[in-house]
Amino acid sequence: MSPKTLYDKIWDAHVAHEADDGTCLLYIDRHLVHEVTSPQAFEGLRLTGRSVRAPDKTIAVPDHNVPTTLDRAKGIENEESRIQVEALDKNAKDFGVHYYPVSDVRQGIVHIVGPEQGWTLPGMTVVCGDSHTATHGAFGALAHGIGTSEVEHVLATQTLIQSKSKNMKVEITGKLKPGVTAKDITLAVIGETGTAGGTGYVIEYCGEAIRDLSMEGRMTVCNMAIEGGARAGLIAPDETTYAYVKGRPHAPKGAQWEAALNWWKTLYTDEDAVFDKVVTLKAEDIEPVVTWGTSPEDVLPITGVVPDPASFKGGKVDAAKRALEYMGLTAGQKLTDIQIDTVFIGSCTNGRIEDLRAAAAILKGKKIKDGMRAMIVPGSGLVRAQAEEEGLADIFKEAGFEWRLAGCSMCLAMNPDQLAEGERCAATSNRNFEGRQGYKGRTHLVSPAMAAAAAITGHLTDVREMM
Amino acid sequence: MEKFEKLSGIAAPMPLVNIDTDMIIPKVFLKSIARTGFGKNLFDEMRYNRDGTEIEDFVLNKPAYREAQILVAGDNFGCGSSREHAPWALADFGIKAVVSTSFADIFYNNCFKNGILPIVLPQEAVDVLMQDAEKGANARMDIDLEAQTVTTSDGESFAFEVDAFKKHCLMNGLDDIDLTLEKAAAIDTFEAAAAQARPWV
Ligand code: SF4
Numbered sequence: 001m002s003p004k005t006l007y008d009k010i011w012d013a014h015v016a017h018e019a020d021d022g023t024c025l026l027y028i029d030r031h032l033v034h035e036v037t038s039p040q041a042f043e044g045l046r047l048t049g050r051s052v053r054a055p056d057k058t059i060a061v062p063d064h065n066v067p068t069t070l071d072r073a074k075g076i077e078n079e080e081s082r083i084q085v086e087a088l089d090k091n092a093k094d095f096g097v098h099y100y101p102v103s104d105v106r107q108g109i110v111h112i113v114g115p116e117q118g119w120t121l122p123g124m125t126v127v128c129g130d131s132h133t134a135t136h137g138a139f140g141a142l143a144h145g146i147g148t149s150e151v152e153h154v155l156a157t158q159t160l161i162q163s164k165s166k167n168m169k170v171e172i173t174g175k176l177k178p179g180v181t182a183k184d185i186t187l188a189v190i191g192e193t194g195t196a197g198g199t200g201y202v203i204e205y206c207g208e209a210i211r212d213l214s215m216e217g218r219m220t221v222c223n224m225a226i227e228g229g230a231r232a233g234l235i236a237p238d239e240t241t242y243a244y245v246k247g248r249p250h251a252p253k254g255a256q257w258e259a260a261l262n263w264w265k266t267l268y269t270d271e272d273a274v275f276d277k278v279v280t281l282k283a284e285d286i287e288p289v290v291t292w293g294t295s296p297e298d299v300l301p302i303t304g305v306v307p308d309p310a311s312f313k314g315g316k317v318d319a320a321k322r323a324l325e326y327m328g329l330t331a332g333q334k335l336t337d338i339q340i341d342t343v344f345i346g347s348c349t350n351g352r353i354e355d356l357r358a359a360a361a362i363l364k365g366k367k368i369k370d371g372m373r374a375m376i377v378p379g380s381g382l383v384r385a386q387a388e389e390e391g392l393a394d395i396f397k398e399a400g401f402e403w404r405l406a407g408c409s410m411c412l413a414m415n416p417d418q419l420a421e422g423e424r425c426a427a428t429s430n431r432n433f434e435g436r437q438g439y440k441g442r443t444h445l446v447s448p449a450m451a452a453a454a455a456i457t458g459h460l461t462d463v464r465e466m467m
Numbered sequence: 468m469e470k471f472e473k474l475s476g477i478a479a480p481m482p483l484v485n486i487d488t489d490m491i492i493p494k495v496f497l498k499s500i501a502r503t504g505f506g507k508n509l510f511d512e513m514r515y516n517r518d519g520t521e522i523e524d525f526v527l528n529k530p531a532y533r534e535a536q537i538l539v540a541g542d543n544f545g546c547g548s549s550r551e552h553a554p555w556a557l558a559d560f561g562i563k564a565v566v567s568t569s570f571a572d573i574f575y576n577n578c579f580k581n582g583i584l585p586i587v588l589p590q591e592a593v594d595v596l597m598q599d600a601e602k603g604a605n606a607r608m609d610i611d612l613e614a615q616t617v618t619t620s621d622g623e624s625f626a627f628e629v630d631a632f633k634k635h636c637l638m639n640g641l642d643d644i645d646l647t648l649e650k651a652a653a654i655d656t657f658e659a660a661a662a663q664a665r666p667w668v
Binding site: 004008015016017019021023025027036037039040043048050057065078080081084085087123124129130131144145146147148149150152156157158159161163195196199200229230231252256257259260263295297314315316318319322356379412413415427431433434437 | 476482483484485487489490493494495497498499500501502507512517538541542543547548549551552554569570571572573576577580581584589594630632643644646647648650653654656661665666667668
């Protein structure tokens with residue numbers, strides 16, 4: 001047998017039909033659903049009289065629109081948001097899919113809830129009408145975002161029409177330096193490859209620095225594969241993976257666990273398998289990074305200065321000019337001189353327990369800068385509960401952070417958590433696009449520890465100086 | 468779905484790179500539970516002032532491009548969120564084709580489900596088409612999906628690649644779900660075998 005990559009193996013195990021032209025029907029093991037990209041798909045089923053083919057493999061949770069303030073039990077004020085969440089309540093019930101409503105402690109961001117509940121397992125195919133489905137690749141699952149027409153297609157057929165992507169390897173050799181995290185790895189990779197560098201590929205992340213990461217860290221890395229343009233990001237499962245999965249509510253148990261484990265252990269890239277593209281970074285070369293512009297590829301070490309647009313090539317020159325104007329920055333300005341007024345810690349990139357621990361380690365016994373608006377939005381109700389149990393919530397509250405309920409919140413600002421015009425935010429989320437966190441709001445992407453440091457000093461800060 | 472065979476239309480130049488789906492349709496408009504009506508908010512933040520008046524310099528607000536059916540865009544068009552609201556907004560406005568050097572994966576797929584043809588061409592070709600688009604309403608660009616060509620108003624023609632299956636569906640206005648359900652037997656067989664092999668799923 002010819003050697004295969006991890007991606008090849010998962011792909012081959014899920015092809016339900018292959019047409020003469022190579023177009024495949026890929027069987028989908030888990031379909032995650034949220035309120036923003038699904039209403040039109042369920043409506044499509046109703047209009048055509050179709051049902052959900054595999055409701056037991058379909059999991060729904062509202063996250064994008066839900067308020068994260070402590071009084072949310074009294075309902076959603078914004079009428080359109082309320083209608084979307086109510087539509088999901090109804091669709092989940094009518095079509096009989098697994099559901100975690102707003103009132104459930106397990107509710108949270110779909111990409112945090114899936115792994116937490118053991119729905120996401122190695123070797124699976126996982127899709128969701130959301131680009132950050134790539135997160136689940138951390139388990140060695142082939143996971144990617146789809147559009148609403150495809151959501152409807154998966155609901156109706158439990159398959160997706162796909163042609164195979166190419167294989168790309170991103171290897172991070174060696175060990176990370178102190179103060180450098182999974183978020184810095186994933187941003188550094190995008191800085192290296194550009195936002196279109198992964199287009200047409202599925203990335204497998206490997207190397208010592210990746211192996212050393214916890215599941216939380218691996219999810220952070222894979223989460224942003226999409227910002228690098230890739231269809232999906234993957235990390236081969238290992239002992240860290242099995243330890244995380246074991247005992248979760250929907251993970252296999254007993255003899256099934258053993259059978260599953262036997263298969264999972266075959267999920268690695270064969271030694272002689274060929275990748276179409278290889279990128280290698282040394283972990284020692286990665287610094288804590290921030291974004292200065294309006295694309296996730298606009299990445300620099302925190303020790304750097306705002307670049308001169310003239311230093312770029314082609315269409316990027318104008319894009320950089322536009323970005324500096326939008327961000328209100330001047331070329332040559334030190335990144336650590338950039339003053340911020342808002343800090344957001346949360347999202348499916350960095351809303352897990354480990355992220356909150358990293359922030360708390362910096363914030364312990366400290367206060368945020370006067371006038372700073374700072375919020376922590378745990379990725380799920382269970383992450384929130386655990387952080388309270390570990391005493392992290394007290395550290396945040398004492399430091400002056402708002403301690404919120406779970407949801408997407410200011411990651412995309414569909415709920416009332418938004419930046420006002422001209423406000424500048426250090427955010428642990430994944431997108432710094434124009435308007436992403438609010439009209440004319442300005443976003444600098446950072447790790448949770450860097451966000452915490454900035455909250456204290458009031459400007460972008462090298463977290464290593466606070467450790 | 469509407470069929471796409473040939474198109475002769477005005478092309479609007481949008482040389483900016485990395486035009487993301489938040490720019491194409493900002494999230495404040497994602498709260499609808501319908502598929503239609505997004506066209507008026509296409510490129511909303513680039514197109515309108517906060518008071519709702521039009522920003523004159525924005526390309527689709529210029530008299531020459533108000534009826535544009537084609538966009539010629541910078542690299543990596545449609546990156547970001549998976550929102551299908553982006554192609555819904557483009558289609559609702561009347562855009563039927565987008566030309567760029569590259570597209571984000573999910574956006575690219577979403578286009579085909581909504582009767583929009585995304586065309587990938589090398590930089591040199593996109594440069595020529597961009598110049599042609601800059602001529603405005605006096606110049607019409609021609610797209611022939613069957614022949615897989617884009618032709619400028621001066622008659623210069625570029626061939627493009629497109630997946631045969633996607634082309635077939637677009638040319639015939641076929642619904643993917645109907646096509647897949649024709650293969651229900653294959654899915655049944657696969658599902659039964661997978662349930663044996665991986666019962667924990
Ligand atoms: S947290 Fe942000 S990126 Fe993640 S699913 Fe929610 S909106 Fe999308």
